[in-house]
Amino acid sequence: MSEGPRAGAPGAFLGGAAPRRRAPEQLNRTGWGKGIALLLALVFGVIYAIPNLYPPDYALQLSPREEAEQPLAEAFAVARTALAEAGLESFGATLEDRAALLRFRSNDAQLRAQEVVKEALVRGGFGDNFIVALNLASTTPAWLEDLGAQRMNFGLDLSGGVHFLLEVDMERAVADRLRAFEDEVRTLFRTERLRYLRPVVTEQSARRITIRFRDEADRDEARRLLADRVLEFTVTAELIEDAPALQLTLRPEVVKDIEDYAIDQNLVSLRNRVNELGVSEPLVQRLGRNRIVLDLPGIQDSTRAKDIIGKVANLEFRLVAQPDAPRSDVETYDYEFRAVDLERALIVSGDRVSNAQAGFDPETSMPQVNITLDGRGGQRMNEATRGNIGRSMAILFKETRTRTRYVEIDGETVVRQIPYETQRLISVATIQAALGNRFRITGISQREASDLALLLRAGALAAPMYIVEERTVGASLGEDNIRAGMLSVAVGFGLVLLFMLVYYRLFGLAANVALAVNLVLLTAVMSLLGATLTLPGIAGIVLTVGMAVDANVLIFSRIREELGSRSPQQAIHSGFDRAFVTIFDANLTTFLVAIVLYAIGSGPVKGFAVTLAIGIVTSMFTAIVLTRALINALYGGRRVARLAI
């Protein structure tokens, strides 16, 4: 920055010697090299901007899941028949190996078609084997796509869709890990027949588990047993309530790992769930320590989306406790008007599920979920059931919801999202034989069955999440925004063109050409960078149009001024030269602000910052280099008596 004025020294940049030493005929010529570079820039701009002239089609994409056995072509035929019957017109159908595509005239038709196709596939016996996703199909000619030219992405405020900001409950993730470890320790001590004093105390806030023993020998034995399992903890020997005790404190770096894992796992699950919802180009991204941004373009029904994304549902398979089991090892649940004691230790939980399909029991036609466990899960299930034939096993359905409460903190009312868990036994059955890796679960409603199957397939969330921000833009508003944005660009652009032409005549014309090229280049660079166009982004373009001419205005004012004391050629030459420092300065300040906006701003503001920053760079190029070349072409290298300025 300190170099501002020096680096911007015109002599260095524009490569001109002092004007007075050259004859007017030699001034203001554009070299071949520069001319070719300009031409290349122009060709580049046009090629990469053109795809934006091809609006995409609303489309439906049909693709098979990994495990789908039925051929895509059959499902596709069923889908097309159903659409024809529903009177929904589609066009441009394509069928490839892994995906089939249908195009529609409107967003509305596309949304209705998704429902129709989904239903037809289930009725046709294809179940959940195919994903029916909303899509925007490119209409850009193939040769442009081969060059990597693509249209700009539209932000949700233009395309319509739902935006969520989700907060992951990190405390819960850590607490769950502590609880799981506590269970592991109990199980270990029980199998090793090591006696310890109850209760085992777990302090969530201190991230610490305290286990007390009868004597020091037991404690040392426990320490030996735990040695290779407590790497995540700092272990200290203490004397608590006159009993020798071990305190296991979770290491801070492990806490961070747990948090990272929780976020990563939630991201994976969210991506899967979003795919299940049928959104083809979602944005799922971590934001800061504990947040996730989720953008679902094209989705109109945010209620359904919310049902699926935020849901923390899991299954636990547990043995019903023996009547003589110690109270601290059991948990009691209600099941069909009676209390059932379950062992706290679980056999298998939902994350061992490799596939889950909703369906109906062929005999009773009650809804059910067919579950396949993965190898390890199947093995554990087999081990647990083999030796316990005759005992009962229960399936626990757990769901975390959040409720909003007002809490008084220091006299201020603060809103808190308080997660709470609902747990429900959905089945208790006698183990008839050693079980393997295939099951079915009955006793739930049809909606629950399909949601449960979806959630189990998609994977559990490692920690509950709640929505801290939600923005839904309807398709009609999105279209209005595009129209309004384009109209403002067009009107603003037109007014500026007109003004410049009237005020600066031939020079104004050159500035106008530069301004038009600037728009093309701006579009091209944004498309190439994969930037997302938002409504504030369009506002940024409009503002760029208004401010981009400033560089030319500075130059032209200077030329007019220089005309008082110099010949036209010299005036042009020194006008460009002298205005440069000022132009550079003026643009740099706006650029700095754009950087601040980008760094600190969120969502729409970022979109504005991006267009503003790119616009500054492209406008400096066109206003200085291109205008110069145009003026040179008009006046350069000859004797000129008057300038049309």
Next chain:
Amino acid sequence: MADPSPASRRRSGESAPQVFWETKLAVDFMRWRQLTLILSTLLIIASLALLGLRGLNFGLDFTGGTLVEVHFPEAADPQAVRLGLEAQGYGDLVVQSFGAARDVLVRVPPDVVGETATVGDVILQALRADYGDGVVLRRSEFVGPAVGEELREQGGLAMLAALSLVMVYIMFRFTGKFALSAVIALVHDVIITLGAFSLFRWSFDLPSLAAVLAVIGYSLNDTIVVADRIRENFRALRRAEPVAVINQAISQSFGRTLVTSLTTLLVLIALLLFGGSMIEGFAEALVVGVLVGTYSSIYVAANALLLMGVEQKDLLVPEKEGQDQDALL
């Protein structure tokens, strides 16, 4: 360099500027400097008073809460809609027409929060119960109270960051009194722009914030162009009075200041008229900012310079830069 005498222009006989504001006759802008000093002071006091007493009309982004914009099949009376919702048990709502007569905006205060951020859905369902399925959702927004507060903090931070960054830049670019006067002009513009938001009860949302930050960049543009000229003239005219030097610099850059402000205003008016309601706050902030910024680049920065008693020697401090500049000329 710049030759102030009209004689030289007559002598050259070239195409001369056709308009009075581009003549090189120095207009005595500083004649009104006492008046504008009072005006600026009053405007700032009024803006600060407004901001202190009435505050900004923060939009949903900053307050948190829920907002639902719906499109009715036929013209709907906001009052009736509100009563209908109240009858269904949703009190304390603000219902207003939005743009067209068939578009209605329902705002739910932040302390009404549903089980899981679903107040918007509930309102939409309630409206459909009253008016049928023809009620189309235009947009629905929910901003949690914590997020609203964060955005507000972030916004303030962004404003400070932008101001300090450009201040650092000015420190490098100019020195001493020039830097200080440019900063005074900037702060002046930001305060008055925010004051206008408070006065007209314009909703201040994220795009408005972005616009205020853009005003910082824009206003600095103008100030720098004028300051550049003042500095240049101080160096060229060795024995001139500060007031005369400043008058001349402002006169020289006046044409440019006017034209750039005009083209920027032209596009902003296009944005205000056709950009739709979601971008209104953005356009409003910039229109005010550009107007105030134009005025401040002429009067506030120069006034501050004169009040601080700017002299020739203020420019002679950075030796290296002076030499550099001479080499340029």
